[in-house]
Amino acid sequence: MFRNFKLVPNIIFGRGCFAQLDEIIEPRRENSNAWAVFVVDEVFKGKDLEGRIPLHDKDMLLWVNVDDEPKTAYVDRLTLEVKDHADALPCAVIGIGGGSSMDLAKSISLMLTNEGSSTLYQGWDLIQNPAVYHAAVPTLSGTGAEVSRTAVLTGPEKKLGLNSDYTVFDQVVLDPELTADVPKEQHFYTGMDCYIHCIESLQGTYLNEFSKAYGEKSLDLCRQVFLDQHPDSADKLMMASFFGGMSIAYSQVGACHALSYGLSFVLGTHHGVGCCITFDVLEEYYPEGVKEFRTMMDKCGVDIPRGLTKDLSQGDIETMITVALGLDPLWENCLGKDWKSVMTRDKARSLFLRM
Numbered sequence: 001m002f003r004n005f006k007l008v009p010n011i012i013f014g015r016g017c018f019a020q021l022d023e024i025i026e027p028r029r030e031n032s033n034a035w036a037v038f039v040v041d042e043v044f045k046g047k048d049l050e051g052r053i054p055l056h057d058k059d060m061l062l063w064v065n066v067d068d069e070p071k072t073a074y075v076d077r078l079t080l081e082v083k084d085h086a087d088a089l090p091c092a093v094i095g096i097g098g099g100s101s102m103d104l105a106k107s108i109s110l111m112l113t114n115e116g117s118s119t120l121y122q123g124w125d126l127i128q129n130p131a132v133y134h135a136a137v138p139t140l141s142g143t144g145a146e147v148s149r150t151a152v153l154t155g156p157e158k159k160l161g162l163n164s165d166y167t168v169f170d171q172v173v174l175d176p177e178l179t180a181d182v183p184k185e186q187h188f189y190t191g192m193d194c195y196i197h198c199i200e201s202l203q204g205t206y207l208n209e210f211s212k213a214y215g216e217k218s219l220d221l222c223r224q225v226f227l228d229q230h231p232d233s234a235d236k237l238m239m240a241s242f243f244g245g246m247s248i249a250y251s252q253v254g255a256c257h258a259l260s261y262g263l264s265f266v267l268g269t270h271h272g273v274g275c276c277i278t279f280d281v282l283e284e285y286y287p288e289g290v291k292e293f294r295t296m297m298d299k300c301g302v303d304i305p306r307g308l309t310k311d312l313s314q315g316d317i318e319t320m321i322t323v324a325l326g327l328d329p330l331w332e333n334c335l336g337k338d339w340k341s342v343m344t345r346d347k348a349r350s351l352f353l354r355m
Contacts, residue, residue, distance in 0.1 A: 005249060006165040008147055011242075013174040015235070018137060021094070021173055022054030028091040028133055035059050037082050037090045039105040041066055041097030041139070049139075049178070053096070060085045066100035068268055072118040072155040075104065079111040079118075089113070093134040098190065099143030099152075099271060102136045106151035106167050109134035118162065119155045127164035135171035139178045141237040142190030142272065144197055144245025146172045152271070159265040159323055174242065176234040188226075188302045189272030191237055192293065195222045196275050197244040199289035200254035204333035207251055215247035226296040254334035255285050255343070259351060262324035266316050267308060276304045281354040285334060309355045321348045 012020060025036055035058040042063040044050050055061060062078065082090065089112055095105025109131040111118050121127050136146045145151075149168050150161035161167075179187075198219040201211050221240035224230040259282075260274040269277065276293075283290040297304065309317065325331070325348060331339040 003250065005149065006168045007249075008169050008172050010171045011174065012172070013239075015175060015177045017173060018052065018175040018178060021135075021137065024135070024171060024173070025054070025092050025094070029056070030091065033058070033086075033088065034091040035086055035088075036092040036094060037062055037085070037108070039064055039078075039093060039095045039097075039101060039108060041101045044096070044139075049096070058086070060090070064097070064101055064104050066097065066104075069159075069264060069270060070100050070103050070107065070151075070153050072122070072153050075107040075111060075118045075153060078104065079108050082108060082112065089132055091133065093132050094137065095134070096137040096139065098138065098140035099145040099193075102138060102143075102145040102169075103151040103153070103161075105134055105136065106131070106145075106169070107153060107162060110151070110162055110164070110166060118153060119157075121162050121164075122153060122155055122158060122160040124163045125165075127162060127166045129166070131166050133170050135173065136169045137173045137175070137178070138238070138241070140182055140186065140190045141176075141179055141234070141241040142192070142194040142244075144194060144241050144248065146174070147242050147245035148249065154265060158326060159261045160327075172242075174238050176238045179234050179238065184300070185302055186272070188297070188300050189270070189276055191222065191226060191240075192276050192279070192296070193272045194218060194237070194241050194244040195226070195293065195296070196256050196279050196289075197248050197253060198222065199286050200256060200334065201244075201247040201251045203286060203289070204251055204254055205336050206333045211247045211249075211251035214243045215251075218243035218247055223292075226300060227292075229299075252329050252333035254330055256282055258324045258327040258330040258334075259320075259348070261327060262320035262322075262348075262352070263308070263355065265323045266312070266320050269308070273304065277306075277308065277355050278351075280304060281351055306355070309352050317349060317352055320352050321345050324348055 037060040093109040095102040113129040260278040
């Protein structure tokens with residue numbers, strides 16, 4: 001049985017296209033009571049971007065904190081705030097920011113139409129009802145959150161996404177100008193998330209020509225950005241992010257993302273840097289990719305954190321292992337159907353202890 005997955009139906013790309021956001025949302029405002037909620041990373045408070053958000057009188061500007069990766073409890077609280085804003089549901093939810101802000105926007109749009117806590121929907125295809133119309137405006141490039149069918153959330157027991165066709169954005173606004181002021185380290189970490197998506201997809205057992213076509217192009221763009229330091233790097237990385245997300249849409253990520261989920265669940269490590277920390281110990285599985293990653297790291301003058309797990313308790317390490325090994329599709333893509341005989345708890349423990 002072939003998978004029939006949903007794509008983002010509307011995409012606009014180009015420097016300055018953020019100015020068209022109001023025009024894009026306008027058809028959703030079907031009557032005078034219609035209102036939208038803008039889910040925006042609070043880092044933009046008082047910045048130029050805040051003044052450019054096309055707020056109407058009844059709209060809600062919801063500032064979100066992404067110092068920590070999105071948690072189910074935070075999603076539930078934000079959803080209640082949105083519900084309390086008006087008697088009717090918003091006509092649109094627009095996420096503006098990096099991967100975490102976009103995942104929060106996805107999650108809120110889903111939880112407005114699905115009852116109960118978001119913890120009930122962590123998994124694959126558990127969402128029952130279509131989301132409120134939702135759009136993304138990425139201000140970072142690399143996560144692929146703008147195109148993925150996942151909103152990654154950390155719950156009380158696991159880190160696992162709301163994986164659903166209903167999660168996919170209805171509209172994406174790709175404006176490379178919005179990434180101009182990203183700090184060097186953050187630019188590298190989110191860019192490497194994209195690079196690692198491609199390596200895991202292209203070397204996975206789920207690989208097919210659809211995934212390969214997108215993955216190879218994304219990988220080429222990443223190399224132009226991080227090895228050649230191309231003058232159009234912002235535009236290229238934004239497209240690499242989109243293509244990288246498309247590559248894993250019809251395949252899967254692998255060992256790095258599985259282990260990074262365990263690391264993040266216990267230590268709260270942000271996704272991009274967590275993937276870098278994890279990938280750096282996976283030369284056994286991705287030898288050429290890890291070698292090139294280290295070259296990119298040297299060329300960009302970035303040094304990843306090390307020694308994070310040396311003082312952790314045995315209980316914390318065991319929790320990391322349990323979370324990581326609970327992501328069966330990722331391991332099958334990396335190691336095949338017999339992956340459990342290869343990635344044992346002892347093997348996973350040895351990898352975590354190197355971080």
